[in-house]
Amino acid sequence: MPRVIVALLAGLIFGAGLALSGMANPQKVLAFLDLGAIATGGWDPSLAFVMGGALIVALPGFAFARRRARPLAAETFTWPAASAIDKPLMLGAVLFGIGWGVAGICPGPALTLLVLDGTAAIIFFVAMLAGMTLFAAQKQLGR
Amino acid sequence: MDWNAFNPLAALGGGALIGLAALILFLGIGRIAGVSGVLGQMLQRPDSETGWRLAFLIGLPLGALLMANILGGVTPHVGTGTLGLVIAGLLVGYGTRLGSGCTSGHGICGLARLSPRSLVAVLLFMASAMATVFVTRHLLGA
Numbered sequence: 001m002p003r004v005i006v007a008l009l010a011g012l013i014f015g016a017g018l019a020l021s022g023m024a025n026p027q028k029v030l031a032f033l034d035l036g037a038i039a040t041g042g043w044d045p046s047l048a049f050v051m052g053g054a055l056i057v058a059l060p061g062f063a064f065a066r067r068r069a070r071p072l073a074a075e076t077f078t079w080p081a082a083s084a085i086d087k088p089l090m091l092g093a094v095l096f097g098i099g100w101g102v103a104g105i106c107p108g109p110a111l112t113l114l115v116l117d118g119t120a121a122i123i124f125f126v127a128m129l130a131g132m133t134l135f136a137a138q139k140q141l142g143r
Numbered sequence: 144m145d146w147n148a149f150n151p152l153a154a155l156g157g158g159a160l161i162g163l164a165a166l167i168l169f170l171g172i173g174r175i176a177g178v179s180g181v182l183g184q185m186l187q188r189p190d191s192e193t194g195w196r197l198a199f200l201i202g203l204p205l206g207a208l209l210m211a212n213i214l215g216g217v218t219p220h221v222g223t224g225t226l227g228l229v230i231a232g233l234l235v236g237y238g239t240r241l242g243s244g245c246t247s248g249h250g251i252c253g254l255a256r257l258s259p260r261s262l263v264a265v266l267l268f269m270a271s272a273m274a275t276v277f278v279t280r281h282l283l284g285a
Contacts, residue, residue, distance in 0.1 A: 001171070003171075003172045003194065003195040003198075004194050004195050004197075004198040005198070006167065006168065006171035006172050006195070007168060007171075007172065007174075007194075007195035007196070007198040007199040007202070008198040008199065008201065008202040009167060009171075009202065010164045010165070010167040010168040010171070010176060010199055010202065011164070011198065011199040011200065011201060011202020011203040011205070011206060012164075012202040012203075012205055012206035012209070013160050013161075013163055013164040013167065013202075013206060014160070014161055014164035014165070014176060014199075014202070014203055014206060014247075015202060015203040015204055015205060015206025015207035015208075015209075015210070016157075016160055016206040016207065016209060016210035017157045017158065017159070017160030017161035017162075017163075017164060017206075017210075018157065018161065018203075018206075018207055019157070019206070019207040019208075019210035019211050019214070019217050020153055020156055020157035020160060020210050020214070021153060021154045021156070021157020021158055021160075021161065022150065022153060022154055022157065023157065023161075023246075024207055024217065024219050025217065025218070025219045025220060026219065026220065026221050026222065026223070027219075027220045027222055028148070030222075030276055030280075031145065031148060033272050033273050033275075033276040034273075034276045034277075034280055035273050035276075035277065036276070036277045036280060036281040037145075037280075038144070041144060041145065042145050043144050043145060044144070044145045044148040044149055045144065045149065046148065046149050046150050046151055046153075046154045047154055048154075049151040049152075049154035049155045049158060050154045050155075050157055050158035050161065051158060051250060051251070051254075052154075052155060052158060053154065053155040053156065053157065053158025053159040053160075053161070053162060054158040054159065054161045054162035054165070054250075054251045054255075055158075055162065055251070055254060055255055056158075056159060056162065057159050057162030057163050057166060058162040058165050058166055058251055058252065058254075058255035059254075059255045061162070061165075061166035061169070061170065061255065062166070062169065062252070062255040062256050064170075065166075065169055065170055068170075070173070071169070071170055071171055071172055071173035072170060072171050072172075073171050073172050074171070074172040074173045074174075075173075076173055077169070077173035078173055078174055078175065079256075080175060080243075080253075080256075080258070082243060082260065083258070083259070083260055084260065085259065085260050085263050088241050088242065088243070089242050089243060089260060089263065089264055090242070090263065090264075090267055091238075091241060091242070092237075092238045092239065092240070092241030092242020092243065092264075093238070093242040093249075093263070093264040093265075093267035093268040093271070094238070094267050094268070094271045095234050095237060095238030095241065095242070095271075096234065096235055096238030096239045096242055096245060096268050096271075097238070097267065097268035097269065097270065097271025097272040097274075097275065098234050098238070098271050098272070098275045099230070099231040099232070099233070099234025099235035099236075099238060100231075100235060100246075100268065100272040100275075101271065101272035101273065101274070101275025101276045101279070102223065102227050102230060102231035102234070102275060102279065103221070103223040103227060103228055103231035103232070103235075104221075104222075104223070105221070105231065105232075105235065106178075106235065106239075106245050106246045106247075107178040107179040107182060107235065107239060107245045107246070107247070108178040108203065108245075108246065108247055110232075110235070111178065111182075111200065111203045111204050111207075112203060112204050112206075112207035112208075112219075113219055113221065114204055115204040115205075115207060115208045116204075116207060116208070116211060116217065116219045117219050117220075117221055120221035120223070120225075120228055121221060123225055123228045123229060123232070124221070124223075124228045124229075124231060124232040124235075125232065126232070127228060127229045127230075127231070127232025127233050127236065128232040128233070128235050128236035129182075129186070129236060130232070130233060130236060131232060131233040131234065131235060131236020131237035131238070131240070132179075132182065132183045132186055132236040132237070132239075132240050133186055133236075134233070134236070134237055135183070135236070135237050135240035135241055136183070136186055136187070136240070
């Protein structure tokens with residue numbers, strides 16, 4: 001099967017999962033992140049189950065992949081090479097978390113919101129691409 | 144707890160679909176379904192990887208649209224103002240590239256591979272997101 005068909009199928013299922021799970025709704029995300037609302041009964045822990053559901057499928061799946069020599073429709077597995085817990089990893093994660101906490105949107109839902117929502121989603125998406133471009137430019141310049 | 148909003152089954156089912164999608168991409172073509180990585184690398188010069196990346200990125204919103212139709216409409220609600228969206232977008236874009244991943248790459252694929260590096264990233268972005276919401280909702284009262 002051509003690689004693009006596999007990737008399209010994966011994208012479709014991924015997007016469907018985001019919409020079903022509630023991850024595509026920024027208010028749902030913010031209600032999950034709002035631990036301060038526990039005291040007032042306003043906390044919605046639903047989205048913890050998204051990661052649970054994903055890992056129930058992906059954990060055994062990746063363990064199975066580890067025992068295979070190659071994928072079904074390509075030559076090689078690209079296992080991520082980096083393993084260092086370094087400053088860029090930690091600083092990047094913290095900055096991402098702040099942005100996620102401000103608007104309740106992470107990169108996958110940013111794409112789904114482009115079709116589910118209107119102007120606000122476009123503003124966020126363009127700013128996110130600008131942030132990515134800034135990082136690429138900085139890397140190019142060698143800081 | 145907000146029992147009216149609590150819907151663990153939809154979350155669990157949606158999560159399982161996301162996990163399945165990550166698995167299809169990896170077992171199928173050996174690539175990690177990390178949205179920030181796929182998107183960020185699309186900003187570089189086109190190469191032999193561009194085709195599948197584009198297909199994945201096109202499938203994502205289409206899949207969401209299909210599911211929204213099946214469910215009879217979902218109601219996403221962006222409640223952040225323009226300045227907030229710009230700041231948030233910049234931080235999410237820059238942060239995910241600097242940290243080599245987001246909720247999907249580290250949170251699902253990374254944890255599923257039992258990567259300590261991804262576990263650290265997930266704990267940090269969850270903590271920083273929760274702290275941010277605490278500040279904006281409870282200290283600043285937005």
